[in-house]
Amino acid sequence: MVSDSYAIILLMILLDRVTKTYNKNLGSALDRISLHVEPKEFVIVVGQSGAGKSTLLKLLTREERPSSGKIIVGGIDYDKLPDKNIPLLRRKIGVVFQDFKLLPNRTVFENVAFALEIVGVSQKEINNTVPRVLDIVNLKDKASRMPRELSGGERQRVAIARAIVRQPKILIADEPTGNLDPKHAWDVIAVLEKINRYGTTVLLTTHNQDIVNKLKRRVITIKQGKIDSDRANASYNEKRPVPEARVRN
Amino acid sequence: MGRRTTTFGRIVRTGMLNFVRNAWLAVAAMAIMIITLTIILFSLIVNATFRNTVDQITDKINISIYLKDTVSEAQAKTFVDDLRALPSVEKVSYLDKAAALRAYMKQNVGNESLLKAINETDNPLPATIQVKPRDLNQLGQIRSFIEKPDNKKLQSDPASDNGDRREAIDKITHATNIMRRAGVVAVAVFATISVLIIFNTIQMAIFNRRDELQIMRLLGASTWYIRGPFVIEAIIYGILSAIISILLINALFITASNSLQATSLGILDISYSQQYFRNHFWWLLVIQLALGILIGAASSIIATRRYLKFKTPKK
Numbered sequence: 001m002v003s004d005s006y007a008i009i010l011l012m013i014l015l016d017r018v019t020k021t022y023n024k025n026l027g028s029a030l031d032r033i034s035l036h037v038e039p040k041e042f043v044i045v046v047g048q049s050g051a052g053k054s055t056l057l058k059l060l061t062r063e064e065r066p067s068s069g070k071i072i073v074g075g076i077d078y079d080k081l082p083d084k085n086i087p088l089l090r091r092k093i094g095v096v097f098q099d100f101k102l103l104p105n106r107t108v109f110e111n112v113a114f115a116l117e118i119v120g121v122s123q124k125e126i127n128n129t130v131p132r133v134l135d136i137v138n139l140k141d142k143a144s145r146m147p148r149e150l151s152g153g154e155r156q157r158v159a160i161a162r163a164i165v166r167q168p169k170i171l172i173a174d175e176p177t178g179n180l181d182p183k184h185a186w187d188v189i190a191v192l193e194k195i196n197r198y199g200t201t202v203l204l205t206t207h208n209q210d211i212v213n214k215l216k217r218r219v220i221t222i223k224q225g226k227i228d229s230d231r232a233n234a235s236y237n238e239k240r241p242v243p244e245a246r247v248r249n
Numbered sequence: 250m251g252r253r254t255t256t257f258g259r260i261v262r263t264g265m266l267n268f269v270r271n272a273w274l275a276v277a278a279m280a281i282m283i284i285t286l287t288i289i290l291f292s293l294i295v296n297a298t299f300r301n302t303v304d305q306i307t308d309k310i311n312i313s314i315y316l317k318d319t320v321s322e323a324q325a326k327t328f329v330d331d332l333r334a335l336p337s338v339e340k341v342s343y344l345d346k347a348a349a350l351r352a353y354m355k356q357n358v359g360n361e362s363l364l365k366a367i368n369e370t371d372n373p374l375p376a377t378i379q380v381k382p383r384d385l386n387q388l389g390q391i392r393s394f395i396e397k398p399d400n401k402k403l404q405s406d407p408a409s410d411n412g413d414r415r416e417a418i419d420k421i422t423h424a425t426n427i428m429r430r431a432g433v434v435a436v437a438v439f440a441t442i443s444v445l446i447i448f449n450t451i452q453m454a455i456f457n458r459r460d461e462l463q464i465m466r467l468l469g470a471s472t473w474y475i476r477g478p479f480v481i482e483a484i485i486y487g488i489l490s491a492i493i494s495i496l497l498i499n500a501l502f503i504t505a506s507n508s509l510q511a512t513s514l515g516i517l518d519i520s521y522s523q524q525y526f527r528n529h530f531w532w533l534l535v536i537q538l539a540l541g542i543l544i545g546a547a548s549s550i551i552a553t554r555r556y557l558k559f560k561t562p563k564k
Contacts, residue, residue, distance in 0.1 A: 083559045084472070086559055090468065
């Protein structure tokens with residue numbers, strides 16, 4: 001089903017029968033997962049803790065290698081990617097984490113600039129680009145604040161700004177609202193939708209059933225390392241609850 | 250400015266900033282590096298000094314062979330040529346009776362009664378062959394050649410050499426060898442310790458900043474972008490240690506000559522050491538800097554290597 005190379009080029013993310021086993025005695029974290037994501041799609045991945053969501057994202061960012069199966073992201077075949085080129089891959093993927101992962105001793109501006117610094121962008125270009133990106137996430141007036149002076153939602157928007165400042169084709173958001181109250185969670189989601197409208201493929205994992213239902217996007221449910229369902233314009237109702245999603249501590 | 254230059258500038262700036270932040274951690278690393286470099290520097294100078302002393306003494310050594318008056322010019326010439334052919338001989342000079350007399354009188358200018366006595370007699374001095382050896386350890390070859398019966402019978406008196414200097418030379422050679430061996434051992438030990446301590450210091454710095462490094466990794470920073478500042482930091486240790494060690498040695502010489510009021514310490518010719526240090530200052534500084542940079546760079550590269558590896562096992 002993946003023989004058509006034309007299709008591979010058109011796809012943003014392609015996973016073909018990907019299995020990841022950390023420890024043979026514990027079974028597989030991911031078990032022959034196959035999925036396609038097209039450019040500019042907004043995909044939500046749901047599933048209970050331990051279902052394999054994090055493993056899936058770590059495979060995409062090449063923090064982990066699959067035990068078997070094929071991964072191609074943005075035309076890059078991970079099997080053919082030498083270690084020394086992993087940084088190049090990561091520069092093409094924007095990642096947002098549940099715990100923000102901001103540098104605590106740098107200002108908002110510097111945190112966003114950091115993503116550009118490490119790839120050798122000139123200071124002049126940084127001074128041009130960063131304010132524009134902070135504008136997108138509505139933080140232009142907080143550029144000189146330190147992360148500790150911001151609310152959780154604001155911090156997450158800084159992290160998003162940092163993830164998109166290099167204009168990646170894909171933005172992976174790993175439970176970006178996990179630590180946020182509903183109002184701030186929606187601020188973050190609104191920014192993700194905005195970025196998606198600009199043309200970035202977004203892959204979002206979340207536990208928040210409310211968000212999933214209101215976004216009405218493609219939803220992939222992972223259960224015990226397998227894809228349980230993959231439906232467009234999905235919403236959850238009484239017949240298809242995700243009860244696991246609520247018991248997360 | 251190109252991307253490479255921009256990136257290199259950032260790496261250097263971060264490295265210097267880290268050095269300032271890490272200053273206290275760096276003290277231990279630098280102290281041990283200073284000791285290492287000082288020992289190396291000291292042994293270099295002492296070695297050069299001993300070599301100079303040995304050279305000086307060697308220069309003064311020669312063997313004199315006294316010929317019977319019956320030996321013809323031709324016989325003497327053959328003897329001289331044979332001696333020149335020996336590999337351990339550096340120089341041979343021949344003084345006939347008249348020349349030997351002139352040399353002797355020149356040596357004893359001022360000793361009127363002796364000169365007078367000599368003038369009153371027929372020239373009592375034998376024709377003399379002076380042999381300068383190439384290497385002190387090969388005096389034996391020359392001596393046995395001189396003692397060969399064919400050669401022996403040409404001589405009026407036993408050949409003499411200023412052998413009393415041999416003892417001094419042996420002493421110095423012995424000291425040089427011990428110094429060299431002890432120096433190598435000390436340098437090896439301290440260099441190892443300083444590599445380990447710098448290694449530790451860098452690992453601690455990495456541990457302190459592991460979150461930042463993880464973020465850098467996830468954002469796609471290249472290995473050298475992350476490693477660079479640590480290497481720069483360790484290189485700064487090396488440069489500072491080199492400078493401090495050379496200042497220490499300088500102070501040591503000043504104190505030594507001031508407080509001892511002496512030009513030599515035992516068999517160590519301090520005044521020559523001082524002169525050598527002054528004449529070769531820049532060269533020694535370059536050596537120290539090169540070693541400091543090498544030790545710093547090597548240990549920091551090793552320290553960061555394990556940490557910066559990507560997860561590669563496939564299964």
